[in-house]
Amino acid sequence: DADADADADADVDAVALALGKVSGWARQLGIDDAAGEAAAAQILAKPASAAQVLLDAAAAARTASDGVDREAQIVNHLLMMLFEERRAHFQGLLVKAMPHVVVRTLAEDFDTIEGFKAMTEDHLSKMNLTNSRGSKYGLSGLVQYYLGLKSASKVGRSDRGKALIFTISYGGGHQTASSAVKEYLGDAGFSAEI
Secondary structure (H helix, E strand, O other): OHHHHHHHHHHHHHHHHHHHHHHHHHHHHOOOHHHHHHHHHHHHHOHHHHHHHHHHHHHHHHHHHOOOOHHHHHHHHHHHHHHHHHHHHHHOOOOOOOHHHHHHHHHHHHHHHHHHHHOOHHHHHOOOOOOEOOEOOHHHHHHHHHHHHHHHHHOOHHHOOEEEOOOOOOOHHHHHHHHHHHHHHHHOOOEEEO
C-alpha cells in the first residue's frame, strides 16, 4: 500500500532528523572537539544509549567548568538532571527494540530547551513542566534558570533580595552546585545563604 510506505518513509526521516539533532547536541556538550565527536559517534552507533552518553558528556562539561565558568556549570548540572531522568526512564523500557523513542524524546527536549532561550519572562513563568514527558526536575530546573536570567536582566543590582539555597550533604556534586549558585547569586547582587 502506497500510503503505508509513505508513512514509513516519513517516520524513518523523522527518526533520522531526531538522531542528527541528538548527536549534534552531544557534539556541543563535548569538552573539546574530540570528546564531542566521540559522544556523537556513540549515539549514532547505539541510539538507545543516547541519554547515558549525553549524561556523561554533561558531567564532563560540568566538571571542566568548575571554578571557571559558573553559567556553564549551572546549565550542565541541570542538563545532567534531565539526562539522568531520561536514562532512568528509558532503562525501564525495552529501548533496545525501540531506540527511536529515546532519540525522539531527547530531540524534543533539545527543541524545548532552545525554545526556553527565546521565550519571554511571561511565557516562561507560565510554563508547567513538572510532568512533562517524564521529566520532573530537569526541564523545570532549566525553565527556572532561564526565567531567572530574564528576570535578573530587568532588575537593578540594588533591588535584589535574599536567596536561601537548600542542598544535601550527600555527594560533592550537590555541594559544588550549591556553592556555585551561591557565588552566582552573590555576583548578581543577592544576599545568598546555603
